[in-house]
Amino acid sequence: METMKVRSISFARTVCCLMSVVCCLTIAAQPAKRRVVSSNAAANPTSSSSRSASGNDRAALQFPTSASMPEDVVWKRDIYRQLDLMKDKNAPMYYPVEPVGRQVNLFTYIFRLILTGRVAAYTYKLDGNESFEEKNRMAVKDMLDRFYILYDEDASGKITVADVDVPSAEVTRYYVKESVYLDQRTGTFSTRVTALCPILMRSDDNMGDGAEPVAFPLFWVKYDDVASYLARLPMMGSNLNNVSNMTADDFFTMHHYDGKIYKTNNLQGRVLANYCETDSAMNAEQQKIEKQLTDFEAGVWGRREAPADSTATPEETGKKSKSVARTDEKKDVEAPAASNSRRRVGRTSSSSKSSGSAPSISARRQRR
DSSP, X not given: OHHHHHHHHHHHHHHHHHHXXXXXXXXXXXXXXXXXXXXXXXXXXXOHHHHHHHHXXXXXXXXXXXXXXXXXXXEEEEEEEEEETTSGGGXXXXXXXXXXXXXXXXXXXXXXXXXXXXXXOBOOOTTOOOOOSGGGBOOHHHXXXXXXXXXXXXXXXXXXXXXXXXXXXXXXXXXXXXXXXXXXXXXXXXXXXXXXXXXXEEOOGGGOTTOOOEEEEOOBEEHHHHHHHHTTOEEOOOSSOOSOOEEHHHHHHTTOOOEEEEEEOOTTOOBHHHHXXXXXXXXXXXXXXXXXXXXXXXXXXXXXOOOOXXXXXXXXXXXXXXXXXXXXXXXXXXXXXXHHHHHHHHHHHHHHHHHTSSOOOOHHHHHO
16 A cells, blocks of 8 residues: 555656646747746736737737838938828828727827727927837826826726817827838838827917917827737728728838928937928928938939049039030931941942942852
8 A cells, every 4th residue: 555655646746747847848938028928917917018018919910010120221211201181192090080980090099009008108209309218108197188188087097088088180290200221131122110199289279260270299109019000900092992991001001191301310400490491491401301312222223323423523523524425426426427438338339330340249259
């Protein structure tokens, strides 16, 4: 009997050891990101950050989006655009103003994601630059209080906002940050949206009737955080075809929007309005930046002539261009002359043949 007991105890220990080994191997087999999310959720399953991380992972798996911009690109330029949702090309972001069944506009959709803790909102700073550090993350309640958005809060601290209180009708503009970059690994020249900022256009009652509404940038949202959710938000992209044949992620990835440049990342940190005093100067600067981008892309693929030598003086550059022009003109003049001479030679040979002054050359002797 004692032998049977010893054997059963040793068997139980062996089973326990095998189970512990299997558990360790299962944990080690998980990806690093999944392990971190699981540990955070286990430590605080009711926190909004754990719900946000796990929800974002599930959305990214179910609705994959395009790859993010690599961090080691060889060339990049950041462009900030302002989008007016009253334009037809940007209208899919604005309508429907109030939810109609399952159809909602872009701001209502992002606002609900922030309200439920699935997406983080970051403070819009006075200099207009975005910062996605944790210290700049906005609390939902602070955001609602700052912009006078009505909400209800129950005893547990849960915040709810009715559809009629969501200021989607007043959000008629957006700031969009683009990164134009050259990826040396894939040899592609791409433009990717990296951040979104809805702008609340609200009129002040003290300013009187007819006054221009004041712009209140609400918050910055990192595009990678919302991309997987935007991939399941349908959009109607045409007045002639009322079928929702694209998603909000397609809208931004395929650059269906239209916006004017108001800022670029530069050494001085200035926006265009700081050094463009008139509307014509602003328009000229915007066109200049657009041309710089297209010229750089064309230069990468060799679709334009090489730029002039930067060390050459303007006089030397002018002389070179004039000499090239004269050479081309000379070639154009000499080419017809050569063709005329060939024609004269042909006529001379035929006349000499008829007069008999020169021996004729038969085709048979020419073959020999």
